[in-house]
Amino acid sequence: MRLLFCSKSFSADLSWDHLARILPGHEIITCTRDAVAEHLRGVDIIIPFAAPITRALIERGSFGLIHEFAAGLDSVDVEAATEAGIWVARLPAATTGNADSVAEMALLHMLLLTRRWKETQIALAERRLYEPAGSTLMGKTACLIGMGGLGTAIARRLAALDMHLLGLRKRPEQGGPKNIPFQRVVGMDALHSVLPEADYVVLSLPATSETHHIINKEALASMKPGAFLINVGRGTLVDPQALQEALSSGHLAGAGLDVFWEEPVDPRHPIFQENVTATPHIGGITDTSFWMRARTFAANVERYVQGQTPLYAVNQPIHPRGPIA
Template sequence: MKILFCGEGFPEARRQLAALLPDDKILALPPDRIGRHIADADIVVPTVNRVDETLMQEGHFGLIQQFGVGLEGVDITAATKNGIWVARVPSEESGNAASVAEHAILLMLMLSKRWNDIIRTRKPGIQDRWGTPTGQALREKTVCIVGLGGIGRELARRLVGFRVRIVTADDHPGRTVPGVEIARQYPLSDLPAAFAEADYIVLCLNYTPDRFHLVGSTALAAAKPGAYLVNVARGGLLDEDTLLTALKSGQVAGAGLDVFWQEPVDMGHPLFSENVIATPHIAGVTDVSYEGIARAFAGNVKRYAAGETPLYLANAPEKVRHR
């Protein structure tokens, strides 16, 4: 089988798969070179790139398998029409959700401790700033978790030890987390009310096209002044221009971002001149997460090669295309 990664990022993913699939060929190419190799690909891995109907019709592949959860770059309707399975790896089953939740807490703590100010105190000639800056403790603060899926649930469990108050904004009313007290639950349609309560807002929500810029001017204008915002979900959920305005005004005190409106992101964007901590989409890039995802991915490759139905499908074509 020939497995084609759409992009050259995430090299550890390919290394893990090569060990599990020694008889298969794994190739990674930049988006502008994919078209030259798509004809002989059996399985396509979108990563963070677009897989549209044009690419589907240029190739003969019958499975689009994500190395992880996000399928925002895949035209699932076109895939279904063309008889192509689309599959992902659930975050809780792979360990990815736990890793991303840990990273969300890292970003929350870095913002709380004013990491960007700490970096500046390390410059020569400012010894008089030793013992500064004064940070903010998480204890007794209110955290709004947006999206109580796999990542949101793992985050809620970990926040219990910090003795914070948790509110949620979710598309499944009444969804709970065993052992975790949720002070108040809001529907996604009432994000402004949820944001108004929160000292920290953490985006953990699955991305779908109808959620493009879900967090925009209305929601951020309603946020509690001085709140911190963390996004470990997908960049498309957040309007970056509105966030920039909110950071400049102080409405949002700082942002921790692991995902962006385009990836790789241009670090020359004016947003990064504000109090922003940016990490290069590594929240789920851990030993536990990658081992779990790679095992599930390899299992689906073997099922597909044997003519069996893959697991964790996002669609159900009536007639499946095979090479």
């Protein structure tokens, strides 16, 4: 089978060619995200890696499976794929090392902001000792917005640091994750009533029409003065102009961002003049996550070859396309 990865590599250190040993007999080809249409000939499976898989592109190809190498399917027209008989599958964050990797990134941003990292670098350069005085996560309150696999992984780590946890989720009746102590879990409609209680607000939601700019001017105004915002979900969750204003006014003490309103983000954007720690959407880009995802992905490729329903499929085509003969 011919597999098209719509990115030249997973990262600079991990190329898709590394997967050859667990995908014997299959051809791996790659392209850039803006050149997918030029590489569709003979392709059985497309791996978007966030490349746009639009209706027009779907209609041009003869592939039968779109399989993201991550949990999010923001860039895939699932409706068009289903109509065309194409399976769409993903890799759940909770079981592929992705959630754990991103959770560690969220923790990194929280620690950098808490210990005033930018100021420590200035003090170091100026040979000043014992300053600035930082704070701790211990005893502080974190509000986790989104409690799927990623939110659960973050909660587990923050609970171990003796933080108080508040949770927001679409179905609050499900409560908090098992064996993780939450002060309470509420629905998304309670957002503005919970935000004033949190020292840290951590976003781990997917990008949908419902979550677009869920953190807007009003939500930021509801946050506790001096609080921190951490976004490891999707860039569209936050209104960047409103965030910049909240930071420049001093209402927020800082923000930690691994995802942005546009990617790649312009490093000259004025928001980076504020107390912002930023990483280039690398939360899930770890060797552990790569190989755990790879094993699940390879198993699903074989299911598709055998004519079986892919695991973690998000659709059910009435007349599925089979592999190209």
